[in-house]
Amino acid sequence: MAINAILPKLKTENTIVFLPSLFSNEDKLILAPLQNLTNLFFRRTFSKYFPQCFDYALTPFISACSNSIKRSSPQFFDILPENNQGLIDCVPQIIGNNAEYILQTCKVIESLGYREVNINMGCPKKDIVSRGRGAGMLKNADLIKRITGSILNNTSLQVSLKVRLGVKENTDFEKLIPMLNSLPLKNICIHPRRAVDFYEGEVDLPKFEELVRKIRHTVIYNGDIFTLEDFSRLKQRFPFITHWMIGRGALRNPFLAGNIRGISYEKSVLLKPFIFDLEENFISNLKSNNEKLILGKMKEIMKYVCQGLETDNQKFLHSNSLEEINKFISEI
Numbered sequence: 001m002a003i004n005a006i007l008p009k010l011k012t013e014n015t016i017v018f019l020p021s022l023f024s025n026e027d028k029l030i031l032a033p034l035q036n037l038t039n040l041f042f043r044r045t046f047s048k049y050f051p052q053c054f055d056y057a058l059t060p061f062i063s064a065c066s067n068s069i070k071r072s073s074p075q076f077f078d079i080l081p082e083n084n085q086g087l088i089d090c091v092p093q094i095i096g097n098n099a100e101y102i103l104q105t106c107k108v109i110e111s112l113g114y115r116e117v118n119i120n121m122g123c124p125k126k127d128i129v130s131r132g133r134g135a136g137m138l139k140n141a142d143l144i145k146r147i148t149g150s151i152l153n154n155t156s157l158q159v160s161l162k163v164r165l166g167v168k169e170n171t172d173f174e175k176l177i178p179m180l181n182s183l184p185l186k187n188i189c190i191h192p193r194r195a196v197d198f199y200e201g202e203v204d205l206p207k208f209e210e211l212v213r214k215i216r217h218t219v220i221y222n223g224d225i226f227t228l229e230d231f232s233r234l235k236q237r238f239p240f241i242t243h244w245m246i247g248r249g250a251l252r253n254p255f256l257a258g259n260i261r262g263i264s265y266e267k268s269v270l271l272k273p274f275i276f277d278l279e280e281n282f283i284s285n286l287k288s289n290n291e292k293l294i295l296g297k298m299k300e301i302m303k304y305v306c307q308g309l310e311t312d313n314q315k316f317l318h319s320n321s322l323e324e325i326n327k328f329i330s331e332i
């Protein structure tokens with residue numbers, strides 16, 4: 001069936017209904033970066049089925065950890081303008097701890113036509129944090145100043161940050177606020193957990209609220225928006241927040257961003273074509289037709305989809321072939 005026949009008719013002004021989730025004219029929805037998941041193949045499929053549902057996407061991080069950074073390096077494939085034409089707008093994200101490498105990476109990003117770069121100050125992985133990258137940067141105010149200063153002084157890029165509350169304590173980021181308030185940042189996205197929490201446990205909403213009141217930049221809320229009700233509850237609690245970032249929620253329920261905007265979908269009709277299209281796009285991004293890799297990716301995706309459907313993902317997890325997993329997908 002042609003995709004246009006099953007998609008809701010999207011005439012932007014007419015399809016947006018504000019009341020159900022308290023989503024307002026000024027609210028923005030941003031797709032979160034999920035390394036190896038919300039990259040080009042996902043954004044391509046998502047843009048086809050759910051155009052205009054996210055205002056933009058942050059890309060999974062590009063590592064700035066060598067001094068031989070060229071436009072042709074594989075890490076830029078995901079953000080090359082020719083690959084992103086007609087897709088959801090994106091803002092490249094970088095991770096690193098070396099101001100010189102970061103600047104070189106930013107110069108490539110600038111040369112590709114981007115106007116903003118986001119610095120990852122939230123990645124909780126131990127090997128990254130221990131090297132002072134990702135959330136590890138929250139411990140190094142001088143490095144943050146040096147890196148942001150070097151980007152702002154030597155490129156035309158605006159700088160935004162994606163942070164956590166801290167590494168082991170929930171106060172590392174808080175200590176940086178006076179310094180960050182003095183910088184001309186585009187925005188700060190806060191995932192209100194510590195690095196040691198990874199993605200588990202409750203998000204620390206009281207701390208988030210306390211911090212937002214101290215920050216003079218636009219703050220983006222990010223964390224555990226999985227349902228329309230989650231969004232409405234957060235919007236009621238933080239009516240002053242207008243920027244919302246959604247990650248795992250968009251994988252669990254690809255209809256979520258549209259639903260928040262008041263768009264309704266024939267979910268039972270759309271979900272399977274969407275998943276099969278994701279698979280096709282993933283395959284077309286691969287250099288070789290590696291069944292094991294494709295199977296692994298589909299298992300990862302189905303883990304999230306099953307969470308959204310509140311069904312067991314065991315049969316997907318134990319699938320031994322692409323044929324088998326595709327059969328299970330067609331039965332959801």
Ligand SMILES: Cc1cc2nc3c(=O)[nH]c(=O)nc-3n(C[C@H](O)[C@H](O)[C@H](O)COP(=O)(O)O)c2cc1C
Binds near residue numbers: 060120191248
């Ligand atoms: C598998 C995975 C990969 C991630 N990759 C990135 C990344 O590349 N850059 C980043 O800033 N955050 C990354 N994150 C964190 C998410 O962007 C987001 O902050 C987190 O999932 C919380 O938001 P959510 O509850 O809406 O998913 C990742 C999270 C997961 C689960």
